[in-house]
Amino acid sequence: MAETLRDHGDPGDAPSVPAPLVEPTNPVRPSAAEEARTIAASTNTATLASLTADGDPWASYVTFGLLGGDPVLCVSHMAEHGRNLATDPRASLAVVAPTSDTDPLAGSRITLAGRVEKPTGDDYDAARTAHLAAVPAARYYVDYSDFTLWVLRVERVRWVGGYGRMDSATGPDYAAAQPDPVAPASGPAVDHLNADHADSLASMARAFGGFPDATAASCTGADRYGLDLKVTTPRGVAYTRVGYTTPIDGIDDLRAATVDLARRARETAETA
């Protein structure tokens, strides 16, 4: 059953968000699998759900590295979660992207679900290297005899990107996707756009974002495909998306892509 954007049953007093007046031109976004890979790569801590001997769900804080997109855990069998994984390999991992938003549910998070495996041979070495790269302090205990490396083979993924943004991804789609090469390093560029190019952002919202009535706009994020915009209109505050002409490969291409967006938005306004 699809879970995205179904009616919540209006309690009558929630804020309403104005709809676009025209279709956005190029609102391409990262896929759920790409969003999930980006979030997984954004931190080294997560919460594991494992099963106790009674089959009860057990939530516990863990550190992890990544082997491709698969989380690599290093846990002691003296700890409850370590014994749980040794008894039943079913597991899932909730990863929350770091955020400065004061509303905790406005941020992005994922659940990666599957089964853990003990890597062997070359896989063990790769898993050990991946865990240590993400969790340097693990060098003090990774080789203790009670610690085990586990690789969570991801079978399905749930991504939540904040209010009303959520989707699922399959294990193969998640494995094939790449973390975003732009978003993690985009903070200073986003700050610069908001500080010095607010007029351009408003032009983009009017020309391409579906809000010809935008009076102002700010950028809330940038990734390989485009910009997230928060748009002020006489009808209220809305959120939209403007895509670059072509996806970009890294942070070094962001300036040219946004300059191009601003130029095209200005030209659209002049010919309108």
Place this chain on the structure above:
Amino acid sequence: MAETLRDHGDPGDAPSVPAPLVEPTNPVRPSAAEEARTIAASTNTATLASLTADGDPWASYVTFGLLGGDPVLCVSHMAEHGRNLATDPRASLAVVAPTSDTDPLAGSRITLAGRVEKPTGDDYDAARTAHLAAVPAARYYVDYSDFTLWVLRVERVRWVGGYGRMDSATGPDYAAAQPDPVAPASGPAVDHLNADHADSLASMARAFGGFPDATAASCTGADRYGLDLKVTTPRGVAYTRVGYTTPIDGIDDLRAATVDLARRARETAETA
């Protein structure tokens, strides 16, 4: 089976921690139940472990308030975790205390395990109030028809206070305990102790902490019972504890309690 301080099986190259040379005088600490109540009260976000229809463990990010020590969740049945709880009430919640330590496993965290219940009547109103007090943004959706308030009735607790500090607590002990009235507000006082009273901290470590060979000490935490100290000795760096003469009721009593500790440590040194 007790899990505290069992041998990890030495891999040969881990740093060793020097033992106290004499018994610490008054190393009283908060109980595991008290530590858990303090951690639960320190934040409004956590990760829920619930069970899917297949009985698989499902980890998902949630917000929560507290009714006594019991977490109050507000989740949509459009979300997987909402459907999970409606189908099987077994659940646990991992809560991680905010920390600035660069080593994620040096911090404190808990698992609260039990079953969720839908509160009714006055309990519903209390649960709703508790959730909204902790999560103000929930006012926008708490009354949507697809959202349900759940109270996690805590049946058992696991606390991990960092490396080598861990214990369990029963549900009744957790319910009866109180969050620490000092620790959450103690940051500035701890900073002041370290900036201006390093000599006193070293005296406390020598006189009461079990490290007569301490050459320096810093305070890593303060609570209703005493101070956590990080101690430098010629044998290496160790951690210990010095308790106040009597427990204190709040942050306003912390200065007098530490002045008393410093005075008694000085007197002990003079008579030694």
